[in-house]
Amino acid sequence: MTDMKELILTIVHPLVSHPDEVALEVTESDEFYEYHLSVHPDDIGRVIGKKGRVAKAIRTIVYSVKVKGPKRVRLTIVDI
Numbered sequence: 001m002t003d004m005k006e007l008i009l010t011i012v013h014p015l016v017s018h019p020d021e022v023a024l025e026v027t028e029s030d031e032f033y034e035y036h037l038s039v040h041p042d043d044i045g046r047v048i049g050k051k052g053r054v055a056k057a058i059r060t061i062v063y064s065v066k067v068k069g070p071k072r073v074r075l076t077i078v079d080i
Helices: 002-015 041-048 050-063
Strands: 023-028 032-038 072-078
Touching: 002 023, 002 032, 002 041, 002 050, 041 050, 041 072, 050 072
Parallel strands: 032 072
Antiparallel strands: 023 032
16 A cells, blocks of 8 residues: 555655645455545645546546555545
8 A cells, every 4th residue: 555655645746836745544344444635725626627538537547556455546636
């Protein structure tokens, strides 16, 4: 799970202007490992992109990584 966290942070840090304010929380449910990504309000547009293209690309990369067991990964970008 820490590898997935590092992957997400490695992708997001170059995109934002305030990399020190990037936060990633992990919760585990019966079906998912849920990653909640929050960034500085000025950077939310950079992470989501036009029509959600950047967010979709990030999710495509993250979801393609194999996770042990039957659980799946879910990435949520939190708008504060």
